[in-house]
Amino acid sequence: MVMMVVALTVVTLVATLLLGVTDLVTREPIHDAQRAMLHRTLEQVLPPHANSPMDDQVTVKRDGKPIPVYVARDGSGRIVAFAWVVVAPDGYSGAIHILLGVKPNGSIYAVRVTEHQETPGLGDGIVRNKPWVHSFSGKTLENTRWAVKKDGGDFDQFTGATITPRAVVKAVKQGLEFFQARRKMLLHEARQSASSSREVVQ
């Protein structure tokens, strides 16, 4: 009996110790890998810029939750675009995270899906189908019917997968509405946060 307790305690203690050490060793690299990943995606959804958007954030509240908004500026400090993550909670299998890059005038520069569990070969077209991904560029709330074609909108659905693109289109639209509502405040705060900024490109 005592032996059993001792054996299990020792095994658990050693395992815990090993896990602690691994956590110490890997914490920094994991953080770096996540940053590198975010950096790569940010570069894809933002127009050419001179600053480091990852380190140039303003925080906005949405439904009580703080959302970091990354700001891209050109060489003279003018704001060229904003980027932030929108979440589509109604994907075919779970939430879809989308990084949205929007110019100050409210038109989309680019979107990229950063996290999803959609069906490989069907719903994952939101990542693999390049023309579809690029079809968001230049769209605004006004110039576009924000729905898939099946629902009378401007975006293609995929053969055998309508739910996934529908969820993404809806989330991107809500992202634009969110931007529209907070545009003035965002521009103001972004200008405040950088002393070098002078004016905004329209």
Added chain:
Amino acid sequence: MTKTEIFADGFWHNNTIFAQLLGMCPLLGVTTSAENGFWMGSATVLVLLGSNVVVSLIRGVIPKNVRIPAYITVIAAFVTIIGMAMDAWMHAMYLVLGLFIPLIVVNCAILGRAEAFASKHSVTDSVTDALAIGLGFTFALMLLGGVRELFGHGQLFGFHVFGDQYPDFLMFILPPGAFIALGFILAGVNVINRRMAARAAQREAHAEPAGEAVGAEAG
């Protein structure tokens, strides 16, 4: 058993997938491409090596009644360590395999080896067994992943095999395709095994006196 016998047994005769039909969850879940299969298999090899060595080392010390929780703790620790390492140094692959890495803990093949082999054999034998079982598992994952990638997307390791105009054959990428492809692979394995058995029987028959050999062949 010699090391060669242990290896042949683990890799082929007692292969986790082909013979024991264990570890179906990662097998069917991640094998949409040969590359996924390779990395999932590699992670499993590392976990198996770790758990088999430790279980073999502590086999005389752990009381019989608490051996299962002890083994599971050892396996879970190794899985978590390897998951963290992948997250840190192979981030992109970690995101692809994601959920299936922690699930290695409940891959019954691994606890199976700890209980059936490592807890009764020396450390070196257990290392051989871990390599054999792990590589056999990796081979099966890559085979199924390769078949599904080839017929599903017309690619192998991301290279277009049938030209880039290949129309995706969705069924192979979706879960039913995994079951169907696995069925064909298992049938193939059975054919190979039967041939091997027949050839072995023939060799034995030839080794015996001529008169008996005729009888054996007739039978």
